[in-house]
Amino acid sequence: MAEHPHALLVRKGYDAFQRGDMDTLRGMMTGDCKHHVPGSHPLSGDFKGIDSIIDGYYRRLASETDGSFRVELLDVFVDGRGHAMSTHHFTADRGDKHIDEKGGIVFRIVGDKITDLDECVEDIDKGNAFWS
Numbered sequence: 001m002a003e004h005p006h007a008l009l010v011r012k013g014y015d016a017f018q019r020g021d022m023d024t025l026r027g028m029m030t031g032d033c034k035h036h037v038p039g040s041h042p043l044s045g046d047f048k049g050i051d052s053i054i055d056g057y058y059r060r061l062a063s064e065t066d067g068s069f070r071v072e073l074l075d076v077f078v079d080g081r082g083h084a085m086s087t088h089h090f091t092a093d094r095g096d097k098h099i100d101e102k103g104g105i106v107f108r109i110v111g112d113k114i115t116d117l118d119e120c121v122e123d124i125d126k127g128n129a130f131w132s
Helices: 005-019 022-028 050-064 124-131
Strands: 029-037 045-048 070-078 083-094 097-110 113-121
Touching (some): 005 022, 005 070, 005 097, 022 029, 022 050, 045 050, 083 124, 097 124, 113 124
Parallel strands (some): 029 113
Antiparallel strands (some): 083 097, 097 113
16 A cells, blocks of 8 residues: 555655755745744744745754664554645754654645644653754
8 A cells, every 4th residue: 555645755755854955845845834843042933934944943952963863663543534644753962962862743734845844852851852
């Protein structure tokens, strides 16, 4: 049985992110896409618009961790009505700090484009301490 197109889209996005292929990610999102990041640290909040997401968040994840940020996709679930949910494992080093956590993202998809990403983390306090 073939995998649902929304699951394939999410897998493609994780692959592009891990390779640092921001052009592919740009092509997968609507121009007014939003990425919501939990917590109360400098990288948390709402990133509105594709440039804000790519340059204000994704590139900053790499720069703040000297390129050590890694994410491994674990699972993708879909509802067939424009929602997909991923679970992943991520690690990063920042100065003398290390993070090794699980998280996930709830995606809203219209047609073949991502319109909204709601990120969830395993331990908000641990994330706040790492990114602060």
